[in-house]
Amino acid sequence: MTSAAATPLTQDELKTLVGQAALKYVVPGSIVGVGTGSTVNKFIDALASMKDQIKGAVSSSVASTVRLKALGIEVFDSNDVPELAVYIDGADEIDGLGHMVKGGGAALTREKIVAAQSKQFVCIVDDSKLVQALGKFPLPVEVIPMAAKRIAAQFVAMGGTATLRLKDGVPLVTDNGQHILDVTGLRITDPLAFESQVNQWPGVVTVGVFAHQKAQVCLMATAGGVQTINYR
Numbered sequence: 553m554t555s556a557a558a559t560p561l562t563q564d565e566l567k568t569l570v571g572q573a574a575l576k577y578v579v580p581g582s583i584v585g586v587g588t589g590s591t592v593n594k595f596i597d598a599l600a601s602m603k604d605q606i607k608g609a610v611s612s613s614v615a616s617t618v619r620l621k622a623l624g625i626e627v628f629d630s631n632d633v634p635e636l637a638v639y640i641d642g643a644d645e646i647d648g649l650g651h652m653v654k655g656g657g658a659a660l661t662r663e664k665i666v667a668a669q670s671k672q673f674v675c676i677v678d679d680s681k682l683v684q685a686l687g688k689f690p691l692p693v694e695v696i697p698m699a700a701k702r703i704a705a706q707f708v709a710m711g712g713t714a715t716l717r718l719k720d721g722v723p724l725v726t727d728n729g730q731h732i733l734d735v736t737g738l739r740i741t742d743p744l745a746f747e748s749q750v751n752q753w754p755g756v757v758t759v760g761v762f763a764h765q766k767a768q769v770c771l772m773a774t775a776g777g778v779q780t781i782n783y784r
């Protein structure tokens with residue numbers, strides 16, 4: 553007897569699956585760190601089902617704050633919460649050690665702040681985000697606008713190309729009132745050193761490499777289900 557081949561899950565379904573899987577990392581009675589993006593939106597939607605079991609959330613963007621509040625989840629100021637047990641966020645790329653590139657949704661600075669105040673970073677992705685070495689996805693860098701050209705030239709000197717991110721034909725303005733450069737052509741073989749180096753350039757607000765704030769856990773949605781990867 554032959555059985556019909558299963559229809560492969562769409563990327564949207566994979567995101568829903570991994571968003572729901574992240575619920576098991578939410579500590580009852582706690583305040584949850586919440587990232588930004590289409591995968592995190594699935595997590596936020598799932599989190600609504602246990603909103604009465606948590607105190608609320610610290611959010612990494614205006615967009616996530618709006619979604620959380622619309623679902624009745626209280627959002628706390630990061631300054632009022634000394635430490636979070638867990639931060640749940642997506643990524644644009646993740647390597648075999650839990651280093652990530654983030655900022656495709658322009659929220660990298662607040663994402664790094666909330667990650668830094670969290671004991672555990674749980675990254676939720678589908679398997680299209682797994683890479684051998686960071687650098688395939690255009691690297692987002694949040695910059696002070698008056699420094700954008702100088703920083704772009706520094707990336708050119710490294711062998712990359714930096715492009716100012718536009719929205720509706722004008723420079724995109726982040727939640728922090730700054731601009732984003734997207735850098736292509738780099739292969740980031742030492743993410744820790746690269747992050748430290750670029751963060752020192754005057755005018756860089758945040759580089760989208762998350763190596764100092766790497767993931768401790770990755771939940772990766774695949775055709776065969778959600779895999780859990782634990783990093784040291």
Ligand code: 5RP
Nearest residue numbers: 589590591642655656657659
């Ligand atoms: C936003 C981010 C997101 O986590 C990243 O862009 C992944 O987003 P998505 O889940 O939509 O693919 O860093 O700044």
